[in-house]
Amino acid sequence: MSAPVILVTAANGNQGKRLIPRLVAAGAELRACVRSDESARALRTAGVSDVLVGDLSDPAVLTRAMRGVDTVYYVGPALHPDERATGFAAVDAAKKAGVTHFVFSSVLHAIITDLIQHEIKRDIEEYLVSSGLEFTILQPANYMLRHRLVPAFQEGVFRLSWSLDRYQSMVDVDDVAQVAAAVLADPRAHAGATYELVAPGRYTAYDLARVISEVTGREVTAEEIAPDVFLKASLRVESLDEVPYQAKVLQAISARYSSHDFIGNANVLTWLLGRQPTTFEEFVRRESHAVQDQME
Numbered sequence: 348m349s350a351p352v353i354l355v356t357a358a359n360g361n362q363g364k365r366l367i368p369r370l371v372a373a374g375a376e377l378r379a380c381v382r383s384d385e386s387a388r389a390l391r392t393a394g395v396s397d398v399l400v401g402d403l404s405d406p407a408v409l410t411r412a413m414r415g416v417d418t419v420y421y422v423g424p425a426l427h428p429d430e431r432a433t434g435f436a437a438v439d440a441a442k443k444a445g446v447t448h449f450v451f452s453s454v455l456h457a458i459i460t461d462l463i464q465h466e467i468k469r470d471i472e473e474y475l476v477s478s479g480l481e482f483t484i485l486q487p488a489n490y491m492l493r494h495r496l497v498p499a500f501q502e503g504v505f506r507l508s509w510s511l512d513r514y515q516s517m518v519d520v521d522d523v524a525q526v527a528a529a530v531l532a533d534p535r536a537h538a539g540a541t542y543e544l545v546a547p548g549r550y551t552a553y554d555l556a557r558v559i560s561e562v563t564g565r566e567v568t569a570e571e572i573a574p575d576v577f578l579k580a581s582l583r584v585e586s587l588d589e590v591p592y593q594a595k596v597l598q599a600i601s602a603r604y605s606s607h608d609f610i611g612n613a614n615v616l617t618w619l620l621g622r623q624p625t626t627f628e629e630f631v632r633r634e635s636h637a638v639q640d641q642m643e
């Protein structure tokens with residue numbers, strides 16, 4: 348019997364970069380979908396022979412992506428104005444192609460409707476659960492991301508574009524990838540499940556700056572920056588008029604995170620990993636060498 352074919356979308360993104368090597372090492376039969384030739388080359392170098400380049404919001408690309416696939420790991424295009432419609436179309440295309448199991452990478456607390464990208468995922472979750480497909484839904488908290496540490500290491504300042512006093516829970520993307528790989532290895536064992544993926548702890552920006560200080564041995568302070576300044580820098584634009592949808596999504600994030608904590612619980616992730624999830628402190632320790640290299 349041939350191995351089931353697994354499709355991974357957003358395959359060279361934060362999750363994909365960590366998930367693909369696990370699947371390749373496990374000998375999985377893979378198709379990876381990305382938008383650019385550069386990412387396609389990176390994936391082929393990583394050992395994926397079947398790479399599809401195209402925009403997921405194009406229904407023809409989705410049709411091609413799903414053909415001959417047994418299990419889908421669907422990470423939707425972030426900050427895309429058609430994220431909701433693309434998610435619905437991905438479920439439809441999977442069903443039409445005879446996919447047996449659809450794993451959807453959603454977000455922690457997808458029920459929060461004043462976060463635009465959450466409400467969209469809530470809707471996609473509902474669409475998937477109602478589709479008749481076998482499904483598993485993963486709900487990661489905010490990612491611990493290496494690039495967010497760079498200013499702290501470089502300038503001794505940890506910056507956030509929302510209130511420094513609000514608490515947040517996070518998750519290490521490596522832990523998310525470990526869970527995703529386990530689900531894809533045995534989807535039937537996880538059929539019908541919705542899993543919250545959250546590391547232990549809840550942190551204000553001051554707490555995060557203190558942890559980085561303790562790990563690096565240098566003083567790191569927390570600084571709130573205006574959402575517009577953060578947005579222009581991260582989206583690399585002169586004016587937010589150039590990116591109205593992305594600006595709306597990110598402004599809603601700053602507003603919500605300034606007025607409410609965003610917290611979760613590590614029980615489910617602990618059970619899934621069979622160990623304690625990576626803490627923020629462990630993440631900073633692990634990444635510190637890579638961050639130093641990135642700065643050089």
Ligand SMILES: NC(=O)c1ccc[n+]([C@@H]2O[C@H](COP(=O)([O-])OP(=O)(O)OC[C@H]3O[C@@H](n4cnc5c(N)ncnc54)[C@H](OP(=O)(O)O)[C@@H]3O)[C@@H](O)[C@H]2O)c1
Nearest residue numbers: 357358359360361362381382383386402403424425489490
């Ligand atoms: N950031 C967080 O803290 C966080 C937390 C929880 C959930 N989430 C959710 O997680 C998802 C993002 O996951 P991620 O960070 O792993 O992904 P990501 O890094 O945003 O994904 C980037 C990858 O997606 C591909 N891609 C982007 N737009 C595409 C399109 N229109 N068509 C085809 N491919 C496309 C890119 O291709 P190229 O490389 O070719 O450009 C790249 O390989 C979002 O839905 C986000 O809301 C994020």
